[in-house]
Amino acid sequence: MRLRTVLATLTAGLAAATTLAAGPANAHPAAGAATKTATDTALGDACGPAVSLGGFSDALDKTAFDGTFVGNLSALALDRDGSLAALSDRSSLFGLDARTLAPRSVVPLADESGAALDSEGLAVDRDGTRLVTSETEPSVRRYSRDGALLDRLPVPPSLLVAPAGRATANQTFEGLTLLPGGRTLLASMEYAISGDSTGIVRLQTWRRQHGRFALSAQYAYRTDTGLGVPEIQALPDGRLLVLERGFTAGVGNTVRLYLADLRHATDTGGIAALTGQDGVRPAGKTLLADLVNCPSRGATAKQPQPNPLLDNIEGMVITGRAQGRLTVLLVSDDNQNAVQTTRFYRLRVRV
Template sequence: MIGDRVRAAATVVAAGVLLASAAVAPASAHGQHHHPSRATCPPAASAVGYSDALDKLVVDGQEIGGLSNLAWDSRRGSYAASVDNHGSDPSRVWFIRDLSHPRPVGDPLILRKLDGTPYTGETADNEGMAVLPDGRFVVSSEVEPSIRIFSRSGLQQQELPVPARFAVAPKGEATENATLEGLTISRSGRILIASMEGTLSGDTGDGSFRRLLVYAKSRHGFRLTKQIGYRVDDGMRIPEIAEYAPGKLLIMEAAWSADVGNTITLYASDISHARDVSRVQDLATTRNLVVHKRLIDDVTKCPDLGATAKETQLNPLMDNFEAMAVKPAINDRSFGASGHRGAYDVTLLSDDNFNESQTTRVLDLVAQLP
């Protein structure tokens, strides 16, 4: 979340590129804007459109905001998105149908502790989410940090082990509000991967090293099997990850500063043969163990699609994007003779932090992924 802004402002990546505007189709009454012919986002993506339909939307007296993740819930036929934290409000999960024309469906789900009382924005910071094949919800919170599994009714059932060094200092080596932010599940439903937004103090150097936790399903639930090393670009953090093919991740890197606004990049990384760095105390001493990555999209350099921003942005299409969903782009012909092979629909969702100067925005992209 951009409480992260205090930290990110000190380590911003400046993008000194002026962005060209692109003509867009007229917006509907619900705020959908779709580019008629696709707008290129370098080096391997296209912008399809965006929607601000969810921004400051009030449903039965409850304002939608603070959305930090997207997870497909096949039983509801909709995406689930949790509110990261909002004061003493109960921790809610909203359900959203049709990301191209987003609208909430049904009542939000309240996430509750083992004793049945609700988690709130003061006791949980629910940044990552995945849905298990049996329909249960896996949610990562930045507070401890923790990874909890909830029933379909929202009642906590169990908590996965997180290594002690990942705890927030002084108990561990993590920085407050920079712990387990991203969460994804394999298509088989047997692998969970959680990503650290920030670095551990034990990983020295320039502060660019990050760790991912990999959990595998066993007879007795999910067990931690390995840690993976990753390196972000200068000044960036990891707000979200998504598995798009077996062993392959799309990783979002982000930064913010008052004079630049939001900087967003997407990288692909094959972790199928990644080395286990669980016993490596300092990733800066074993840089060869971090996984390789390939730039897919410098989202900040997408055409602005005619979007407007409420605060300073080099590209007014940008906002505090923290959530991401990826699926194969069936029958897509954006990338030539290969058709839809390797092409994926990528949807980004921004967290407005219930702030009037930010927007809950859905951005639709198509990307060529390796």
């Protein structure tokens, strides 16, 4: 399906409250589940000079499909046929209807021993295979459309979780994206590894060689104070959309969207410690929007939030491009928690 078609169908889906609330025949909302959808409007939805809110949907919050909880969503990707793939960090990969966002399929994922993954990042390769990160080791694995494990990519020793490496458990590969042309894969660490200054995260790339991905350049990215990187997406020109996110108990989430550029960044693959005073040039970044400034549009929060629209946003995918703007879909990870929400957001982004 062409991107313009995906854009049109996704717009219709987020605007169709009754369709989203109903969902497919075997997706059943839990008792008391929120099924609220905000419709799109043309003006008055600015989150910042370059970003506006097109709509949001809570229709999948606390629902189930084929006996699998629809939640814990940590990543989104556009599939080859124009549908959406949504990754749960509980080892489930959902296929979603691009118009309604309703689940159409679910595939379980497992590691080499059959154990579940802490699956966080997702990219769909040009042959339809799924590239999936797990932040347990961390790892990047390739799966077929039906969930069969095909391959596992190498990971630099320093990025492995201690004691094997210098990373902290649950703070490793969160974001995953293929750069334009599909020859380079990029994964983002969520937080700094031991020995690096707080706030400096590493972006690892792999380059396709003879049909397989081999380790390639690595870059530094500096986050705002107290924030990590839950997701990253490549633009058609090779720049990156980067989500930065944090949480403060009793206050709520901070979620910011940045534009990043690797063109003048230093390859940090051979640098043991990134201190911020070592002559290393990190990726350039420009703030596009702090999502606390988005209109709430009637959204409600189940826990304190600086804006009731906000939640634990982890997934992001670019779904279309029209009139000089990108259409970007976000999703929040509810952690299967009663006070968090599975919420989809549609943004219009000018870069």
